[in-house]
Amino acid sequence: MAVQPAPRSLVPSVSRPEAVVDTTTPDGFGPGRVMRKAVFVVALVAVTALFVYPLIWLLSASLKPPAEVFSSDFIGSEVRWDNYTRLFQMAPILTWGWNSLVVTLLGATAVTFSSAMVAFAFSYFRFRYRDGLFLLVLATMMLPGAVLMIPQFLIWDGLGLNNTLYPLWAGNLFGSAFYIFMLRQFLLTLPRELFEAARVDGAGYFRLWWNIALPLTRSALIVVFLFELKVLWTDLVRPLIFLRDVQLFTLPRGLKAIIDNPAIGGQQQWELLAAGSVLVTLPMVVLFFIFQRYFTEGIATTGSTGR
Amino acid sequence: MSANTGLTNQQREFRWAMVFMSPWIVGFLVFMAGPMLWSLWLSFTDYDPLRANTAFVGLDNYRELLVDPEVRTSLWNTVFFTVFYVPGTIASGLALALLLQRVGRAVGFFRTAFYLPNITPAVAVGALFLLLLNGRDGLVNQALRAIGLPGPSWLNDPAWIKPGVILMMLWSVGSTVIIYLAALQNVPRDLYEAAEVDGAGAWHKFRYITLPMISGAIFFTLIINTIASLQLFTEVYAMFFGGQESGAAGQAALFYVIYLFRNAFEFFAMGYASALAWVLFVVIGIITVIQVKTSKRWVYYEGD
Numbered sequence: 001m002a003v004q005p006a007p008r009s010l011v012p013s014v015s016r017p018e019a020v021v022d023t024t025t026p027d028g029f030g031p032g033r034v035m036r037k038a039v040f041v042v043a044l045v046a047v048t049a050l051f052v053y054p055l056i057w058l059l060s061a062s063l064k065p066p067a068e069v070f071s072s073d074f075i076g077s078e079v080r081w082d083n084y085t086r087l088f089q090m091a092p093i094l095t096w097g098w099n100s101l102v103v104t105l106l107g108a109t110a111v112t113f114s115s116a117m118v119a120f121a122f123s124y125f126r127f128r129y130r131d132g133l134f135l136l137v138l139a140t141m142m143l144p145g146a147v148l149m150i151p152q153f154l155i156w157d158g159l160g161l162n163n164t165l166y167p168l169w170a171g172n173l174f175g176s177a178f179y180i181f182m183l184r185q186f187l188l189t190l191p192r193e194l195f196e197a198a199r200v201d202g203a204g205y206f207r208l209w210w211n212i213a214l215p216l217t218r219s220a221l222i223v224v225f226l227f228e229l230k231v232l233w234t235d236l237v238r239p240l241i242f243l244r245d246v247q248l249f250t251l252p253r254g255l256k257a258i259i260d261n262p263a264i265g266g267q268q269q270w271e272l273l274a275a276g277s278v279l280v281t282l283p284m285v286v287l288f289f290i291f292q293r294y295f296t297e298g299i300a301t302t303g304s305t306g307r
Numbered sequence: 308m309s310a311n312t313g314l315t316n317q318q319r320e321f322r323w324a325m326v327f328m329s330p331w332i333v334g335f336l337v338f339m340a341g342p343m344l345w346s347l348w349l350s351f352t353d354y355d356p357l358r359a360n361t362a363f364v365g366l367d368n369y370r371e372l373l374v375d376p377e378v379r380t381s382l383w384n385t386v387f388f389t390v391f392y393v394p395g396t397i398a399s400g401l402a403l404a405l406l407l408q409r410v411g412r413a414v415g416f417f418r419t420a421f422y423l424p425n426i427t428p429a430v431a432v433g434a435l436f437l438l439l440l441n442g443r444d445g446l447v448n449q450a451l452r453a454i455g456l457p458g459p460s461w462l463n464d465p466a467w468i469k470p471g472v473i474l475m476m477l478w479s480v481g482s483t484v485i486i487y488l489a490a491l492q493n494v495p496r497d498l499y500e501a502a503e504v505d506g507a508g509a510w511h512k513f514r515y516i517t518l519p520m521i522s523g524a525i526f527f528t529l530i531i532n533t534i535a536s537l538q539l540f541t542e543v544y545a546m547f548f549g550g551q552e553s554g555a556a557g558q559a560a561l562f563y564v565i566y567l568f569r570n571a572f573e574f575f576a577m578g579y580a581s582a583l584a585w586v587l588f589v590v591i592g593i594i595t596v597i598q599v600k601t602s603k604r605w606v607y608y609e610g611d
Contacts (some may be wrong), residue, residue, distance in 0.1 A: 003553045011546075036595050040406075040409065043406060044406060044407075044417065047403060047406065047421075048417060048420050048421070050478075051420055051421050051423055051424055052420050052423060054424075054435060054446070054478070055423060055427065055435075057446060058435055058438070058447065061438065064444055067440075068450075070438075070441065070443075070445070070446075072449060081338065083482060088554075093608055110375065114330040114331075114334075117327045117330055118327060118328055118331040120327050121324050121325075121327035124580075125321075125323065125324035125327070126320070127320065128321075129323045129400075130324075133328070134580055136335070140335065140339055140402075140597060142591070142592070143339060143343070143536070143538075143588075144516065144563045144587060144588055145538065146536055146538055146540070146568075146584055146587055147569055147584040147585065147587065147588045148338070148339065148342050148343070148346075148347060149341030149567075149568070149571065149578050149584070150342075150349065150571050150580055150581055150584065151341070151343070151345040151346045151349070151581075152338060153571075153572075154343055154345065154356075155337065155338070155341070156341065156553060157356075163526065170397075171334070171338055171395040173330060173334075174331060174333055174334020174337075174499075175330045175331045175334055176328045180331065182337065194457075205323040205327075209327070214549070215364060221557075233428065234427075234428035234429055235428075236428075236429060236430045236541045236544075236545065237540065237541060237568075240544075240568075240572070241551070241572055242559070251428075252428050252429075252430045252431075255428075255430050255431060255434060255545075255551075256545055256549065258428050258434075259430075259433070259434055259437070259545060259546075259550060260549060260550020261550065266550075267437060268436060273434055273437070273438070274434075276434070277431040278432040279437055280428050280430065280431045281427050281428060281431045284426045285423065285426065285427075285524030287426075288422075288423075289418075289419075289428045292419060294428075296415075296418060296419075296422075296485065299482060299485050305583065
């Protein structure tokens with residue numbers, strides 16, 4: 001990340017259609033141009049189908065009778081909603097969903113506020129070692145997660161919190177380098193006079209942060225919150241490491257159990273495997289469509305979703 | 308504020324700065340610096356959480372991983388994957404971005420569509436590709452047979468497991484496309500106009516304007532995709548490990564971090580796994596440094 005020229009702001013929309021550079025050579029009208037246009041449209045539809053169709057197919061497979069999961073018919077001989085009811089009866093899906101919801105909301109809230117606090121320290125205050133510390137923050141982004149897996153497991157285990165939901169989200173109380181970096185860039189665009197004026201009026205530093213910095217960075221905070229929702233909702237590694245108890249599983253960990261256990265899906269009852277995958281995926285798709293603007297702005301300015 | 312009266316402004320500011328910094332400082336010490344040192348220490352021991360005694364074994368773990376055939380297998384698999392996946396995702400990402408760039412007003416719709424695989428949880432991607440890559444009836448093989456090609460046994464044939472994994476991971480090229488698309492939009496239009504005046508063709512404009520102008524974005528994706536490839540884990544683990552015995556897939560799909568994870572959390576050889584982790588850390592560090600150093604030769608930043 002450090003090598004990337006710093007994104008200055010999240011605000012400029014990347015979706016301005018007029019900003020799209022059209023590099024096609026103007027070659028007049030006539031059959032050649034029509035042909036080319038046709039090839040272009042066909043290519044576009046074909047590649048779009050590659051990304052979208054598997055997900056639609058997954059949904060359709062989850063509603064088919066067992067024997068027809070792989071058939072090329074888009075809709076089976078009957079629509080089997082009871083694939084889902086069966087899955088709900090065989091596996092504690094609601095419990096898993098609740099666990100996922102708890103972890104996701106707590107973790108995303110925690111990381112948003114803690115990162116915003118630290119980002120404020122780096123953007124507003126001037127103190128010795130500030131730039132050195134900030135470099136250290138950037139450097140931690142290079143730490144491969146795989147290296148930290150074992151000792152972090154030992155730390156949570158030492159705290160007696162192994163096989164609880166805490167290790168899945170509570171680390172977020174301490175901020176995350178990626179978001180600190182992102183929010184700092186954003187805060188630096190705010191004119192300092194805003195803060196100075198409030199200082200003159202007698203506002204304390206906490207009020208500067210809470211009443212000025214936070215409201216003015218609202219859209220960036222939403223991006224952080226959404227990115228982290230996605231990171232936490234989709235995480236399988238931590239649940240694999242920390243959760244033993246089936247009742248504590250999150251939805252992704254539950255889906256892994258479905259993959260592994262032929263009794264509730266496995267690689268035999270394909271329609272249940274498909275249904276489980278839909279249940280894990282659908283909330284993300286809905287979230288993505290509702291908050292699309294924030295997602296695409298965030299991705300284009302930071303180059304990824306989440307830490 | 309009255310409690311602070313003995314302090315100069317600067318001291319007070321510093322205190323408050325530290326208050327705002329405190330979450331990160333605590334997190335850094337407890338969840339990063341501490342763990343890093345701890346895992347370095349562990350890598351010189353035979354630590355096993357299920358055993359009472361832990362012995363200091365010096366460099367034994369590092370010596371063992373040099374001769375461990377599974378390390379060799381997992382390294383080979385990981386390098387194989389990276390060598391095909393990273394150029395593959397950059398090339399296809401660039402091709403798709405150039406395609407989308409011509410769409411005009413509807414670009415938002417297609418960008419969203421391309422990004423859908425990226426918001427699909429990794430474990431669901433694994434499950435989905437267990438279905439899609441099914442050797443007998445999977446969608447991929449149905450499509451291949453429709454055009455007269457034999458459908459390989461993607462999930463069972465050791466020779467086809469890695470190509471299947473590459474295919475699966477390439478499905479998530481959307482994030483790379485979005486990065487390139489944003490970079491393409493920042494290429495100044497007048498460069499193309501000037502080139503057209505000079506009679507440059509489409510290829511020339513791509514090679515001498517587009518490519519240099521987005522080289523920063525390409526470099527960025529090269530680094531993040533390489534680092535991510537070396538840590539490939541979730542999708543593949545979800546498909547082939549942890550549950551039913553993996554058989555042939557156990558070797559062909561054994562990527563480095565999967566082997567690390569199994570050592571740590573399935574075999575509880577945490578000392579050995581820590582050594583594996585540190586080797587990975589050093590390798591990723593070296594690759595990052597090499598990529599950053601050599602980038603000066605081929606990355607163009609505006610204003611240089």
